Amino acid sequence: MSNRDNENFEPKIVAFLCKWCAYSGADLAGVSRLEYPPNVIPILVPCSGKVDMQFILKAFKEGADGVFIGGCHTPNDCHYISGNYKALKRFTLMRKYLEQLGINSKRIRLEWISATEGVKFAKVMKEFVEEIKKLGPLQTR
Amino acid sequence: MKDKLPKERVGVFVCHCGRNIAATVDVKKVVEAISKHPSVVYATDYKYMCSEPGQALIKKAIKEHRLTSVVIAACTPSMHEETFRKASNEAGLNWYKCEIANIREQCSWVHSDMEKATEKAIKITFSTVEKVIRNAPLEPIKMSVKRKCLIIGGGIAGIQAALDVADAGYEVILVEKLPTIGGRMAQLAETFPTLDCAQCILTPKMVAVARHPNIRLYTLSEVVKIEGFVGNFKVTIRKKPRYVDPEKCILCGDCEKVCPVSVPSEFDRNLKERKAIYIPFPQAIPASYVIDPQTCLGLNPIICGECAEACEANAINYDDSEEIFEEEVGAIIIATGYDIYPKENIGEYGYGKYIDVIDSLQYERLVSSTGPTGGEIRRPSDGRIPKSVAFIQCVGSRDVNHLEYCSKICCMYTAKHALMYKHLVPDGTAYVFYIDIRAAGKGYEEFIKRVQEEYGVVYIRGRVSRIYEENGKLILQASDTLTGEKLNLSVDLVVLAMGMIAKKGNRDVANIAKIPVDSWGFFKEVHPKLRPVETSTNGIFVCGACQGPKDISETVSQASATAAKAIELLSKVEIYHEPIVAEVNPELCSGCKICETVCPFGAIKVVDKIAQVNEILCEGCGSCTSACPTEAIQLRNVKDEQIYSMIEAILR
Numbered sequence: 001m002s003n004r005d006n007e008n009f010e011p012k013i014v015a016f017l018c019k020w021c022a023y024s025g026a027d028l029a030g031v032s033r034l035e036y037p038p039n040v041i042p043i044l045v046p047c048s049g050k051v052d053m054q055f056i057l058k059a060f061k062e063g064a065d066g067v068f069i070g071g072c073h074t075p076n077d078c079h080y081i082s083g084n085y086k087a088l089k090r091f092t093l094m095r096k097y098l099e100q101l102g103i104n105s106k107r108i109r110l111e112w113i114s115a116t117e118g119v120k121f122a123k124v125m126k127e128f129v130e131e132i133k134k135l136g137p138l139q140t141r
Numbered sequence: 142m143k144d145k146l147p148k149e150r151v152g153v154f155v156c157h158c159g160r161n162i163a164a165t166v167d168v169k170k171v172v173e174a175i176s177k178h179p180s181v182v183y184a185t186d187y188k189y190m191c192s193e194p195g196q197a198l199i200k201k202a203i204k205e206h207r208l209t210s211v212v213i214a215a216c217t218p219s220m221h222e223e224t225f226r227k228a229s230n231e232a233g234l235n236w237y238k239c240e241i242a243n244i245r246e247q248c249s250w251v252h253s254d255m256e257k258a259t260e261k262a263i264k265i266t267f268s269t270v271e272k273v274i275r276n277a278p279l280e281p282i283k284m285s286v287k288r289k290c291l292i293i294g295g296g297i298a299g300i301q302a303a304l305d306v307a308d309a310g311y312e313v314i315l316v317e318k319l320p321t322i323g324g325r326m327a328q329l330a331e332t333f334p335t336l337d338c339a340q341c342i343l344t345p346k347m348v349a350v351a352r353h354p355n356i357r358l359y360t361l362s363e364v365v366k367i368e369g370f371v372g373n374f375k376v377t378i379r380k381k382p383r384y385v386d387p388e389k390c391i392l393c394g395d396c397e398k399v400c401p402v403s404v405p406s407e408f409d410r411n412l413k414e415r416k417a418i419y420i421p422f423p424q425a426i427p428a429s430y431v432i433d434p435q436t437c438l439g440l441n442p443i444i445c446g447e448c449a450e451a452c453e454a455n456a457i458n459y460d461d462s463e464e465i466f467e468e469e470v471g472a473i474i475i476a477t478g479y480d481i482y483p484k485e486n487i488g489e490y491g492y493g494k495y496i497d498v499i500d501s502l503q504y505e506r507l508v509s510s511t512g513p514t515g516g517e518i519r520r521p522s523d524g525r526i527p528k529s530v531a532f533i534q535c536v537g538s539r540d541v542n543h544l545e546y547c548s549k550i551c552c553m554y555t556a557k558h559a560l561m562y563k564h565l566v567p568d569g570t571a572y573v574f575y576i577d578i579r580a581a582g583k584g585y586e587e588f589i590k591r592v593q594e595e596y597g598v599v600y601i602r603g604r605v606s607r608i609y610e611e612n613g614k615l616i617l618q619a620s621d622t623l624t625g626e627k628l629n630l631s632v633d634l635v636v637l638a639m640g641m642i643a644k645k646g647n648r649d650v651a652n653i654a655k656i657p658v659d660s661w662g663f664f665k666e667v668h669p670k671l672r673p674v675e676t677s678t679n680g681i682f683v684c685g686a687c688q689g690p691k692d693i694s695e696t697v698s699q700a701s702a703t704a705a706k707a708i709e710l711l712s713k714v715e716i717y718h719e720p721i722v723a724e725v726n727p728e729l730c731s732g733c734k735i736c737e738t739v740c741p742f743g744a745i746k747v748v749d750k751i752a753q754v755n756e757i758l759c760e761g762c763g764s765c766t767s768a769c770p771t772e773a774i775q776l777r778n779v780k781d782e783q784i785y786s787m788i789e790a791i792l793r
Contacts, residue, residue: 012792027217030246038257041264041791042247044218046721046779050763058785062792076665080762081657081677081741090767122251 011065011132013040015125016055018048020079021114022070028118029125036125039132040068047071048110049083053094056108066107066132070121073112084112104135149274152183152208153266154199156190156215158245165249167259171214174263180274182206191221199225200232208234210273214242214266235278237720237778242269268787275783279720282756286372286716287471289314290707293364293650296324297693298476298685298700300346305704306474307355311711314468315350316378317360318646321425322347324478325686328408328502330509332693333557334588340424340511347426360427365465367653370757371680372471372716382461384440385418387429389456392420396430396448396457404436406513410503412521413513418448418457422511432457472680472707475664476700477650479686481639482537482544490536490637491608496522497615498608498635501554508561518565520634523613527633529570530562531617533605537640539576544640546661549690551638552579556589558636559598571598572630574605574619582692601628608635641690654681655743663689674702678742679758682706721777722759723766725752729773736765736774745774 017023023044029036045051048071056067069091071084078084087110095105109128113121153175157163168186176184183206187195190213202208211234213225218241229239244262252258290306292299295317307313315322326332327347329339350356359380366377385396400416408421417437420430438445440459449457481502484492492498497520499507510516520527532555538548552575559571578600580586592598605619617630643662651658656676657665664683667675674682684699685691691699710716723736723745732750744758745765752765752774763776772781 014788014791024219027219027243027246030217030248030250033250035251035253038248038252038254038261041261041268042243043268043784043787043791044243045763045784046776047762047764050767050776050779052767052781052784054781055784055788059788059792062788064788064792080760080764083741083762083764086739086764086767 009133009137011039011129011137012063013066013068013129013132014059014064015040015042015068015070016045016048016051017042017070018072018083019044019046021072021077021112022048022121024115025070025113025117025121028115029122030118032118034118034122036122037129039129040125047078047080047083048087049078049080049085051087051090053090053097056094060103060107060138065135065138066109066128068125068128069108069110070113071110073114077112077114103138106131106135107138149180150182150207150209151178151180151270151274152199152202152206152211153181153185153270154190154202154211154213154215155184155186155244155266156195156213157186157188158216158249159188162215162245162249165252165255165258166244166262167255170259171244171262171266175266175270178267178270181270183208190215191224196224196228199228203229203232203234210234210238210240210276212240212242212266212269212273214244214262214269216245217241217243217247237276237279238273240269240273240276242266264791267793268790271786271790272783275780275786276778279777281717282720282722283715283717284372284757286711286713287374287469288312288711289468289470290472290474290711291316291364291374291376291468291470292474292476294324294476294478294685294687295319295322295350295358295360296476296478296685297326297343297346298478298687298696299324299474300343300350301697301700302474302476302684302704302707303350303356304346304353305701306707306711307353309704309708311355311708313353313356314470315356315358316362316364317358318363319421320360320383320431321421321427322350322358322360323422323424323426325502326693327422327424328410328509329505330512331557331561333553334582334584336557336560338510344424347424351426351428358427361431364650364653367473367655370755371678372710373757374470374473374680376468376470376473378466378468380464380466382434382463383429384432384434384437384458384461385430386456386458387427389454390429391454391456392428392430393453395451395453399447399451401445401447402436402438404433409506409513410500412503412506430456472682472710473654474703474707475650475654475656475681475683475687476685476703477644477647477687479641479690480644482642484639486543487536487637489607490533490605490635491610491615492637495608495610495615495635497633498637500637500639501551501558502639504558504636508558508565516565518562525633526566527569528566529572529632530559530634530636531572531574531605531615531630531632532558532636532638534573534575534638535604535640536637544642544661546690547579548640549579550641550692553582553585553588553692555636555638556580556592556598560592560596563596563598571596572632573598573600574603575600576602576604582694603628641686644687647687654678656681656683663687674699674706680710718757719761720756721761721779722756723754723761723763723774723776725754726773726775727751729771731771731773733770735768735770739764739768
């Protein structure tokens with residue numbers, strides 16, 4: 001990966017947020033006016049278990065430097081019983097797969113964020129943007 | 142992704158939200174940028190889109206510009222999605238052709254750099270336009286409701302729920318496994334903290350069930366199959382034979398007198414015997430005798446036939462047989478109750494070995510005026526009145542080796558037990574061994590105080606490590622953890638406050654009803670605080686101790702809560718279901734059944750090698766869509782192509 005100076009690098013990050021928890025947590029971060037970097041663009045999905053591996057690959061293919069998935073806390077918060085577990089399994093697999101493609105697996109992150117965790121959402125967004133900044137732009141070609 | 146789209150005419154409405162958005166996002170710039178989208182034919186901004194003039198502006202634009210979709214760039218969809226969908230619907234747009242771009246909570250409120258925030262707002266709005274042009278116009282799925290409620294379990298929870306639903310004018314089918322309704326509460330002597338006689342407050346309700354024109358009661362019956370979905374369940378019930386016609390039985394008891402078979406009575410927890418033809422307790426409903434086919438001498442008049450001969454009412458029918466029948470109901474309430482922790486698991490207290498070590502339910506029978514000793518407290522071994530009794534709390538509960546949870550009711554019923562003992566044996570001594578006293582409830586703490594202070598019951602904080610018998614006395618080895626002293630206490634009777642556990646059959650019921658249980662086998666509610674009696678299967682509700690340990694007052698409240706939920710459902714002429722559900726492209730489906738296995742709601746069935754979605758059961762989570770290897774199954778209006786185009790718009 002790139003070792004050059006990434007100080008002015010503004011990463012592009014796509015965040016898949018589940019409707020019930022993470023998206024509401026992000027809304028709460030807004031209501032609480034908790035600032036975080038504007039690099040993250042949200043996409044609302046019904047459940048973290050809805051996030052297809054193809055979505056992640058598509059995002060990287062279209063130029064994303066990082067992909068975030070936010071779901072409901074395990075074990076019992078998922079509105080659809082087990083979607084968060086499905087997301088977790090897929091995420092574990094995806095990390096291995098990305099490494100094989102030569103993409104640092106730190107470029108994807110999965111977090112459980114409840115509707116009451118606005119503070120956590122803002123904190124995680126800050127951390128993730130910092131992390132991706134350190135990794136530099138993703139060069140897929 | 143350039144897919145073929147019908148010619149869309151999109152209108153975009155960017156809200157200032159006063160200064161909430163406009164202070165950080167350059168709304169004019171957003172309008173200018175989005176106007177360049179090929180599908181956008183109209184874009185404008187306004188100070189407050191949600192206001193009456195704002196909504197009027199949207200409606201006017203829809204008509205004037207013949208818009209086919211609209212995007213409102215404003216606050217989060219949970220705030221005003223409904224407002225804007227309603228407004229655009231009034232102007233002739235389909236409900237699902239209006240989408241919200243959240244540029245407030247997730248943009249203007251969390252960023253301060255105007256240039257970057259504006260850029261982000263533009264991306265969010267673009268991606269929303271990409272989504273909405275691919276949204277299909279949808280109508281809610283309508284279905285009728287069978288105005289009948291099934292209740293499984295005839296304890297106090299099932300009884301209360303049945304009466305509430307029936308009083309509201311709906312038909313109720315109450316199914317009870319045992320020969321009588323009444324459940325555990327019927328076994329109790331008195332109830333805490335008011336010391337109401339349990340039977341006195343329960344039996345009128347049981348009679349009300351029997352007499353209610355809207356309730357059909359099936360005892361000795363079990364639900365063996367549940368098919369269908371909310372509003373339209375098809376239930377299969379198996380009714381075992383009673384061998385006595387309740388219509389004819391006049392409760393004379395002549396049959397019982399001549400029956401040659403005696404077995405321990407389940408109702409009296411083996412402290413008394415009953416015959417093979419018996420009535421569980423005098424106030425049983427249905428008010429009828431029943432033959433226990435396991436112990437009756439073969440139900441064969443050649444072998445015995447004494448009871449049929451003695452029965453002047455001709456109520457006995459040895460040829461009675463099992464019936465299996467179906468019922469159609471709109472709602473289901475599960476109230477299967479609890480068991481107590483098995484005595485075999487607690488070796489150290491000598492239960493089963495020493496006859497004078499009894500469990501809490503046996504004690505209830507022992508002090509009950511209708512119990513085996515007629516309300517006098519006598520030891521099972523020699524019938525003497527015990528001059529000292531030790532009550533041990535948390536037997537099984539709060540113990541990592543047994544049940545990790547607190548059974549919630551034992552502190553209170555043990556205090557009640559001790560008090561009842563003091564009422565019956567005023568000169569006796571009662572000891573209570575406890576870990577902590579948990580008396581959170583109306584009047585509960587006061588009750589405990591009364592037992593300790595007015596009745597002088599000796600409370601010892603500590604666990605009993607061993608019990609053994611010596612010269613007809615039970616010796617308890619324990620330590621008082623407050624003083625640090627080791628104790629050797631000699632008593633006449635030991636009562637174990639057994640923990641509450643889920644009924645063994647709960648898991649079977651869970652499989653039949655397709656609802657989850659927790660790791661202890663209690664039914665799981667959707668949300669512990671906000672949806673405490675609903676299950677993840679729409680139209681199926683749970684109440685009482687089958688959901689977790691609780692006392693009678695909580696059980697009754699929950700039962701009424703489930704009744705309210707069932708009535709809410711049954712009162713609807715039609716019910717509507719969100720049309721954002723999965724749909725299958727049969728040409729792509731390979732019939733691999735992966736979707737069927739991942740669906741948490743059992744909504745997908747592969748028929749003739751093609752997956753079929755039950756739209757009513759589908760909750761729209763999209764688990765199947767991300768698992769499908771051929772992209773044959775898609776979630777309406779959240780299709781893969783929509784997500785792809787949104788990703789493209791964000792990263793362009």
